[in-house]
Amino acid sequence: MTIEARGVVKSFGAFKALDGVDLKVANGELLALLGPSGSGKTTLLRIIAGLEWPDAGEILFDGENALDRGARERHVGFVFQHYALFRHMSVFENVAFGLRVQPRSIRKSEAEIRARVKELLDLVQLDWLANRYPNQLSGGQRQRIALARALAIEPRILLLDEPFGALDAKVRKELRQWLRTLHHEIHVTSIFVTHDQEEALEVAHRVVVMDKGRIEQVGSPSDVYDSPATAFVHGFIGESIMLPVEVAGGSVHLNGRPLDLAVDGAATGASTLFVRRHDMVIGPAGSGTLDGAITHVRSFGPVQRAEIALAEGAATIEIDAPRDRELRIGDRVGLKPRQYRIFAG
Amino acid sequence: MSIEMTLHRTRVTSAERSHADKLATRDPRAEPSLVRIAIIALAIAFLSIFVVLPLIVVFAEAFGKGLLAYLSALSDPEALSAIHLTLLVAVVSVGTNLAFGLAAAWAITKFDFPGKTILITLIDLPFSVSPVISGLVFVLLFGAQGFFGSWMQSHDLHILFAFPGMALATIFVTFPFVARALIPLMQEQGTQEEEAAISLGASGLQTFFRVTLPNIKWGVLYGVLLCNARAMGEFGAVSVVSGHVRGETNTMPLLVEILYNEYQMVASFAIASLLAMLALITLVAKTVLERQIDEDLPHDH
Numbered sequence: 337m338t339i340e341a342r343g344v345v346k347s348f349g350a351f352k353a354l355d356g357v358d359l360k361v362a363n364g365e366l367l368a369l370l371g372p373s374g375s376g377k378t379t380l381l382r383i384i385a386g387l388e389w390p391d392a393g394e395i396l397f398d399g400e401n402a403l404d405r406g407a408r409e410r411h412v413g414f415v416f417q418h419y420a421l422f423r424h425m426s427v428f429e430n431v432a433f434g435l436r437v438q439p440r441s442i443r444k445s446e447a448e449i450r451a452r453v454k455e456l457l458d459l460v461q462l463d464w465l466a467n468r469y470p471n472q473l474s475g476g477q478r479q480r481i482a483l484a485r486a487l488a489i490e491p492r493i494l495l496l497d498e499p500f501g502a503l504d505a506k507v508r509k510e511l512r513q514w515l516r517t518l519h520h521e522i523h524v525t526s527i528f529v530t531h532d533q534e535e536a537l538e539v540a541h542r543v544v545v546m547d548k549g550r551i552e553q554v555g556s557p558s559d560v561y562d563s564p565a566t567a568f569v570h571g572f573i574g575e576s577i578m579l580p581v582e583v584a585g586g587s588v589h590l591n592g593r594p595l596d597l598a599v600d601g602a603a604t605g606a607s608t609l610f611v612r613r614h615d616m617v618i619g620p621a622g623s624g625t626l627d628g629a630i631t632h633v634r635s636f637g638p639v640q641r642a643e644i645a646l647a648e649g650a651a652t653i654e655i656d657a658p659r660d661r662e663l664r665i666g667d668r669v670g671l672k673p674r675q676y677r678i679f680a681g
Numbered sequence: 682m683s684i685e686m687t688l689h690r691t692r693v694t695s696a697e698r699s700h701a702d703k704l705a706t707r708d709p710r711a712e713p714s715l716v717r718i719a720i721i722a723l724a725i726a727f728l729s730i731f732v733v734l735p736l737i738v739v740f741a742e743a744f745g746k747g748l749l750a751y752l753s754a755l756s757d758p759e760a761l762s763a764i765h766l767t768l769l770v771a772v773v774s775v776g777t778n779l780a781f782g783l784a785a786a787w788a789i790t791k792f793d794f795p796g797k798t799i800l801i802t803l804i805d806l807p808f809s810v811s812p813v814i815s816g817l818v819f820v821l822l823f824g825a826q827g828f829f830g831s832w833m834q835s836h837d838l839h840i841l842f843a844f845p846g847m848a849l850a851t852i853f854v855t856f857p858f859v860a861r862a863l864i865p866l867m868q869e870q871g872t873q874e875e876e877a878a879i880s881l882g883a884s885g886l887q888t889f890f891r892v893t894l895p896n897i898k899w900g901v902l903y904g905v906l907l908c909n910a911r912a913m914g915e916f917g918a919v920s921v922v923s924g925h926v927r928g929e930t931n932t933m934p935l936l937v938e939i940l941y942n943e944y945q946m947v948a949s950f951a952i953a954s955l956l957a958m959l960a961l962i963t964l965v966a967k968t969v970l971e972r973q974i975d976e977d978l979p980h981d982h
Contacts, residue, residue: 387876407879414880420873423977424895434881437891489881 337398337492337525338363339384344393346379346549353379354390355549361527366519368540369529372572376549377529378417381495384527386410397492413491413524417498419482421470427481428466431456434489456484459518476507480514487522496528500535512539533573537561545569567679570610577616577653579609579626583678591650596624597673603680611673614639616655618669625670628653633663644669739957742950754948755955762928763936763952769844770919770932771912774851778908782859783901787893789860790867791875804860807853816850816921842924847932850918855911862904866897869978899973906970910963914956 339361346354354376361367369377382388384395386407395402402410421430431453435444444452457463460480470478479499486494499515500508516539519526530536536543537557545552545560545568553565564570571578582589583604588597590609597609621627631652632643639656642663646653655671657663712720744751754760785804789797807815822828823840833840840846874896878888894901916934923930931939933952940949 385880387880407876408882408884410880411882412880414877416873416877418873420877422874422877422892423979433878433883433891437878437881437883437887485877485881 338396339493339525339527340394340396340399341380341384342394342396344380344383344390344395346376346383346388346390352549354383357393357546357549357551359544359551359554361525363525364523365525366516366539366541367527368536368543369527369546370531370533370536370543370573371546372531374548375546377531377546378497380546381497381527381529384493385412385414385495387414411489411492413486413489413494415479415482415486415494415496415499417501419470419478421478421482421485423470425469426466427457427462427468427470427473428453430470430481431485431488433485452488456488459487459521460484474507475503476511479503479511483518487524491524494524494526496526498530499528500530500532508535515539537573545572547572564610564677567608567610567681570677570679575613577609577611577613577655579611579651579653581607581609581678583607588678590626590646594624595626597676597678599678605680607678607680609673609676609678611676613641613654614656615674615676616653616657616671617674618642618655618657618661618663619672621668621670625672627668627670630663630665630667630669633665635659644671736957739950739953742946743954745950746947750947751951751954754945754951757948759928759931760936760948760952763931763933764955766844766847766930767913767932767934770848770851771909773848774855774912775905775909777852778856778859779901779905781856782861782863782904782908785860786863786867787889789864791872801864804857807855807857812854812915812917813921815853816918818853819846819850819922841922842926842930844930846922847919847930850922851912851915854915854918855908858908858911859901859904862907863897863900866900866974866977867893870896871979896977899970899977903967903970903974906963906966910959913959 339359341357341359344354344357345352357376357380359380369380371377379388383390384402386402386405386409389403397410422433425433432449435449435452438444453466454463457466460483462477462480462484465473465477465481470481473481483496483499496515500511503511512535515528528540537560540557542554543557543560544554547568553560553569555563555565560569560573564573570576579590581595582592583599586599588595588599588607588609616626619625626646628644628646630642631645634641638659640659640663641654641656643652643654663669711717743754755764785800788794789801820827820841823833823846824830825834827841840849874892875888878892883891913932914934915932916938919932920935920938923932923935925931925935925939927939933956937949937952937956940952
C-alpha cells in the first residue's frame with residue numbers, strides 16, 4: 337500500500353509540530369523518519385496511524401482519503417515506543433488481542449486464532465514465551481512481542497515509533513538486522529521513527545530527515561549522507577566540522593585568509609563550511625589550506641583522531657586521519673578538504 | 682541469559698543491602714538510641730490512647746452484659762431496621778459513585794477538554810465542606826420552604842426525612858472516593874495501552890472492558906471500599922436530612938447516638954461495635970488492595 341501526506345499541519349497550542357509536510361511512501365518500502373526530538377516525526381507517524389488528527393492537509397492510503405477513517409478502521413499496525421503491551425494479559429493473549437476483538441461476523445475460530453498466534457510467535461522466535469506476562473520479559477523480547485501483536489491483524493501498513501529507543505546498544509544492533517530481514521519476508525509498507533542516524537541509514541531504504549516540523553531532505557541513505565541538501569542535514573547526519581566563512585569575490589575566506597576552495601554557486605556573504613571529519617587531508621601548511629597545530633591525538637580502530645587548533649584562534653576542530661602517517665602533538669599542518677559543502681548563513 | 686542476569690542482580694542487591702546495613706550503624710542521620718526509644722514510645726502511647734483504647738471500650742461496653750444481651754440488642758427490630766437502612770443507603774451510594782467515579786476518572790485522565798481543572802476541583806468539594814452543610818443543602822433544595830419544596834409537595838414526592846434524601850446526602854458526601862482512587866492510578870498508566878487496543882481494531886467498549894478496567898480493577902475496589910466505609914459511617918449529613926423517625930429513617934450511626942442518649946449502653950455500643958468491625962475489616966482490606974495497586978503501576982522504566 338502507498339501512503340501519501342499532503343500539506344500536513346499540526347499544532348499543539350503554540351507549538352507547531354508539523355508545518356506543511358508532503359511525503360510519498362512507495363508500496364513495500366521501509367522508510368525512516370529521522371530527526372532530533374521535537375522535529376515532528378512521531379506526530380507525523382501518529383497522524384498516519386489515526387491516533388492524532390492534522391489541523392490541515394491530507395493523508396492518502398493508495399490514493400484514498402484516510403482521514404475519513406478512525407484509527408480502528410485504518411488497519412495500521414502500530415508499535416509503540418514503550419511497547420504498550422497489555423500488562424494483565426499473557427504474551428499469547430497480547431498477540432491474540434487484535435483477532436479476538438474483531439466483529440463476530442469475520443472473527444476467526446478459537447483454533448484458527450491459536451494457530452495464527454503460534455505462527456506469529458514463531459516469526460518473532462519467541463513461541464516459548466507464550467505464557468509469560470510482559471513484566472517478565474526483557475526489553476528486546478517486549479519489542480518483538482509488540483511487533484507480533486501489531487502484525488496479527490495483517491496490517492496494510494506497519495508503523496514503528498522509536499522501535500529500538502529503549503534498548504541497550506547490543507540488543508539494538510541485533511534487532512536492527514532482524515527488522516530488516518523481517519521486512520524483507522513480510523514486505524509490508526513500513527515507516528519507523530528514529531533519532532539515531534546510524535539506525536536510519538543502516539535499516540531504511542529511504543530516509544526522511546525532519547527538523548522543526550518540516551522535511552529537510554528525502555533520499556537514500558547514501559544521498560542524505562553524501563549529498564546533504566541543507567546545512568541542517570549536513571550537521572545532523574555524520575560527524576561534520578563546521579566553520580564560519582566569508583564568501584566574497586568568488587573565493588572563500590576564513591578569518592580573512594583566502595582558502596583554496598571553489599565556491600560553486602554558494603551565495604556571497606557569511607556562510608558555513610561543512611566538511612566530514614574523514615574528508616580532511618593532512619598536508620604541509622601553506623597558502624590556501626586550513627593551517628593549525630595538532631594539540632591532541634588519539635588512535636583507535638581504523639583511524640586516528642587529531643584535535644587541531646586552527647591558526648589565529650579560528651576554532652579547534654577534530655579530524656579523522658588514516659593511521660599510516662604518524663601525527664605528533666605540536667606539528668604544524670595544513671588541512672585541505674577532499675569534499676566539502678558551503679551553505680549560506 | 683535472562684536467568685543469569687536476574688541472579689546477578691539479586692546478588693548485587695543483597696551485597697548492597699549488607700553494605701547499607703553496615704553504613705546504618707554510623708549513619709549521621711540516625712538519632713541516639715535514647716531519643717529513638719522516646720519517640721517510638723510517644724507514638725505508641727498516642728495511638729493507644731486515641732485508637733486502641735476507644736476500640737477496646739466499644740467492645741467492652743457492647744459485651745458488658747454478656748453475649749446474650751449483645752445479640753438481643755442487635756436483633757431488636759429498631760436495630761435491624763437501622764442495619765437494613767444503612768446497607769441500602771450504602772449500596773445505592775456506592776453504586777452511583779462507582780459509575781460517577783469511573784466516568785469522571787476516565788474523562789479526566791484519558792481526554793483533554795476545557796474545564797478539566799474545574800471538574801477536578803469540584804470532585805474534591807465534599808472533602809472540604811462540613812457534612813452538616815452538605816445535608817443542609819438538601820434541606821434548602823427539597824424542604825417545605827425549599828427551592829423545589831412546593832413543587833414536590835404538589836406532586837406528593839418525599840425526599841427529605843425519607844430514604845431518597847438520605848441516599849442523596851450520602852452520595853454527595855462520598856462521591857470523591859472512587860474518582861480520587863482512580864485518577865492518580867490512571868494518570869500513571871497513561872493512554873498507550875488504550876491507543877494500542879484501538880489501533881488493533883477494538884471498539885471503545887472493548888477497550889474499556891478488556892484493557893482499561895482490568896488495569897484499574899484493584900483501584901476500583903479500593904475506591905469502593907473507602908466509599909462504602911464512609912457511606913455506612915456518615916453521621917452529619919444524614920442526621921440533617923433523616924428526621925430521626927424511629928424504625929424508619931435511622932441509620933446505624935444515628936441509632937448509636939439515640940440509644941446512647943437514652944442510656945441504653947449495651948444496645949448503643951452493640952451497634953457501634955458493628956461499625957468498629959467494619960472499620961477494622963476496611964483497614965485490612967485497604968492494606969491488601971494497596972499492595973495490589975502497587976503491582977499495577979508501571980515499573981518497567
